[in-house]
Amino acid sequence: MLDYAEPVTKLIDEFKRLPSIGQKSAQRLAFHILRTPAAEVERFIEALREVKQRITECSVCNNLTDVNPCRFCTLPSRDHSLICIVEQPYDLVAVEKTRSYKGLYHVLHGSLSPIRGIRPSDLRLENLLPRLKPENNEGVEMQEVILATNPNTEGEATANYISRLLKPLGLRVTRLAMGMPVGSDLEYVDEVTMDKALTNRHEM
Amino acid sequence: MFLRSIRAHDFRNLEGEIQWGQGINVIYGNNGQGKTNWLEAMHLLAHAKSFRTRHLHEAITFGKSAASVSGHVAQGNEIERELQVDIRANTRQTLVNRKREPLAHYAAQLHAVWFTADELEVVRGGPEARRSFIDRGAISLHPSYAQALGSYSKVIKQKKRLLQQAGEGRLKFAEVVELLEPWNQQLVSLSAQIHRSRTEYVNLLNDALEHSLFGDTLSIRYVSSLEGKGDLNNYEELIAQRLQIRMQAEVFAGACLIGPHRDDLSVLFGDRNLRSFGSSGQQRSALITLDLAAISVYHSQHQDYPIFLIDDVDAELDGIRIERLLEYLDGRTQTFVTTSKKNHFERFNQRAHFYEVSAGQAREDIVLRAAIG
Ligand SMILES: [Zn+2]
Numbered sequence: 001m002l003d004y005a006e007p008v009t010k011l012i013d014e015f016k017r018l019p020s021i022g023q024k025s026a027q028r029l030a031f032h033i034l035r036t037p038a039a040e041v042e043r044f045i046e047a048l049r050e051v052k053q054r055i056t057e058c059s060v061c062n063n064l065t066d067v068n069p070c071r072f073c074t075l076p077s078r079d080h081s082l083i084c085i086v087e088q089p090y091d092l093v094a095v096e097k098t099r100s101y102k103g104l105y106h107v108l109h110g111s112l113s114p115i116r117g118i119r120p121s122d123l124r125l126e127n128l129l130p131r132l133k134p135e136n137n138e139g140v141e142m143q144e145v146i147l148a149t150n151p152n153t154e155g156e157a158t159a160n161y162i163s164r165l166l167k168p169l170g171l172r173v174t175r176l177a178m179g180m181p182v183g184s185d186l187e188y189v190d191e192v193t194m195d196k197a198l199t200n201r202h203e204m
Numbered sequence: 205m206f207l208r209s210i211r212a213h214d215f216r217n218l219e220g221e222i223q224w225g226q227g228i229n230v231i232y233g234n235n236g237q238g239k240t241n242w243l244e245a246m247h248l249l250a251h252a253k254s255f256r257t258r259h260l261h262e263a264i265t266f267g268k269s270a271a272s273v274s275g276h277v278a279q280g281n282e283i284e285r286e287l288q289v290d291i292r293a294n295t296r297q298t299l300v301n302r303k304r305e306p307l308a309h310y311a312a313q314l315h316a317v318w319f320t321a322d323e324l325e326v327v328r329g330g331p332e333a334r335r336s337f338i339d340r341g342a343i344s345l346h347p348s349y350a351q352a353l354g355s356y357s358k359v360i361k362q363k364k365r366l367l368q369q370a371g372e373g374r375l376k377f378a379e380v381v382e383l384l385e386p387w388n389q390q391l392v393s394l395s396a397q398i399h400r401s402r403t404e405y406v407n408l409l410n411d412a413l414e415h416s417l418f419g420d421t422l423s424i425r426y427v428s429s430l431e432g433k434g435d436l437n438n439y440e441e442l443i444a445q446r447l448q449i450r451m452q453a454e455v456f457a458g459a460c461l462i463g464p465h466r467d468d469l470s471v472l473f474g475d476r477n478l479r480s481f482g483s484s485g486q487q488r489s490a491l492i493t494l495d496l497a498a499i500s501v502y503h504s505q506h507q508d509y510p511i512f513l514i515d516d517v518d519a520e521l522d523g524i525r526i527e528r529l530l531e532y533l534d535g536r537t538q539t540f541v542t543t544s545k546k547n548h549f550e551r552f553n554q555r556a557h558f559y560e561v562s563a564g565q566a567r568e569d570i571v572l573r574a575a576i577g
Contacts, residue, residue: 112386114365119383153358153390160386 008034060131062107062124064089072105079103080140083132085162086148087111087155095148098194103146106131111154112161120161128162132169144172146201151176163204174201205314206538207511208284210249210275214265215291216241217564225557228530228539232546233561239542242566243318243513245273246540250316250511252289252298252307255323260291269293277314279508287313308347315344315502315510317495321520326494327487328479331468335402338426338469341498342405345505349401356394360460363387371458380455388447391463396440398464402426405501406469412497412504417528418489421474429466488520492529499537514541518548527551 002009008030015026033041057063058070065071072078072092082103086092092105108123132142145166149155163173176197206226212218217238231239240256244263247255254263264271274288287310288299298310325333343350363384370380406426413422434442446462454461471478471490478490495512502510512533517526530552533539543549549556558569 114362114369114383153355153362156390157359157362157386160389164382164385 081143084146111158147175175204206278208276213272214268215271222566228556231542231559237561238564239561250314318513320515334469342401352397368458370455392444408501409497412500423472425470427468509537512537512539517541
């Protein structure tokens with residue numbers, strides 16, 4: 001026999017699918033929903049539906065966006081001679097928070113890891129090389145590629161792989177300086193440290 | 205540094221608090237009462253690890269869900285800090301003055317050197333024990349070296365997985381070369397860092413070997429697995445080259461064949477290899493000599509002595525060696541020895557502190573001290 005009525009058990013099971021949610025948290029969340037007024041729950045459901053319906057990946061930079069191409073790719077104020085490569089959309093946000101970077105982005109959605117079975121073909125690289133050509137970059141000659149993958153061994157390997165890939169193009173390729181705590185993730189780095197790392201980027 | 209006191213709660217069979225003496229502390233009692241557990245608790249307090257097990261939760265008293273060890277450590281006359289390590293099933297927490305402190309910062313507060321039966325692996329076992337002996341010392345000189353070691357082992361694991369995939373025939377060789385490059389490039393700089401740190405530390409250690417203590421002519425040397433393959437002074441270039449040349453062999457073996465994870469420490473007794481030719485008494489004196497050198501190197505870098513833990517000292521060393529050793533240590537290092545034969549230490553009655561351990565509780569033998577006077 002189930003501990004709770006079927007619909008409640010079903011909801012608990014769904015919550016448990018979420019990252020870092022165990023049985024206890026799932027129960028707590030389910031009972032919170034049960035106590036919440038119907039209108040509020042509707043709003044929550046609508047938010048979930050909307051995010052799935054309206055958010056897609058930008059066809060140019062792979063960032064998550066509600067308009068395609070995304071704002072970073074289309075804003076006239078962005079510097080098209082500069083592109084910053086990050087692992088995840090939240091890393092893009094971390095760089096953007098410095099307010100000192102005005103170039104373009106490219107989101108890989110991952111980093112190389114043989115152990116986790118992530119190969120170069122699993123990274124969103126297929127649309128990187130084409131967009132570095134002036135004819136696909138609003139006529140602007142690309143000057144510099146900044147590799148802002150995480151400062152851990154996987155991010156380092158990824159940066160390394162991409163810099164090799166870009167070598168034939170003769171572009172300036174730089175890597176974020178390691179002013180930040182090594183072994184950590186970009187999303188946890190505070191703005192000041194990030195700003196410093198960005199200013200002190202070096203040639204690869 | 206001076207470990208003034210230690211308190212244990214639900215750690216193995218230990219309970220209660222002990223105030224330690226400066227100088228030599230003799231922990232005696234019958235077997236199975238918990239003498240070694242107290243040493244283990246001190247080691248835990250210093251390094252948040254156990255010298256007995258990789259699985260810390262095994263040290264929690266049976267039937268309890270958490271264990272805690274805390275202690276007061278004085279540095280010089282001014283500074284005294286309370287250190288604490290809490291263990292639960294899957295986590296450990298390190299605290300300084302009751303505030304959480306990340307392990308990287310915590311570990312520098314108290315440094316321990318230890319001599320146990322398991323540690324004899326350093327002089328008679330495989331290279332892994334020797335590498336870890338060197339690494340511990342090198343980390344105590346440069347804590348950031350731990351970072352390099354950690355990254356190195358991560359890169360080696362990733363590369364190994366890649367080599368295995370390649371060996372399973374799932375990748376073309378040209379593809380393998382391309383995929384290995386990003387990991388090999390990291391190996392080059394990390395290996396160079398490890399080679400440099402270890403060589404530097406072993407040289408310091410060798411210079412600090414005390415030859416007069418046991419009349420032994422011990423010498424040590426760091427032996428790179430790249431020795432004889434080219435110019436070690438140009439390490440980065442050499443290893444990069446070896447990684448290129450041996451790539452096919454690595455794919456074939458499905459294992460990382462190149463790097464400092466295959467290096468060793470040679471320990472020579474006269475001109476003979478101690479591991480193959482030394483008697484078990486020589487091996488024990490050699491380990492003690494290495495430990496004393498580690499203590500001396502630590503002192504010359506930090507102007508402070510680590511604590512020294514010696515388990516079951518009379519099983520490991522004969523009476524004469526124990527005496528010479530304690531004479532040497534007295535006035536330098538705060539030392540903790542466990543023994544089942546208290547009478548071996550009679551000569552030190554006036555200088556040492558004695559603690560009797562029974563059913564996990566330790567009690568200072570005040571009567572003994574008072575009687576002497
Ligand atoms: Zn975009």
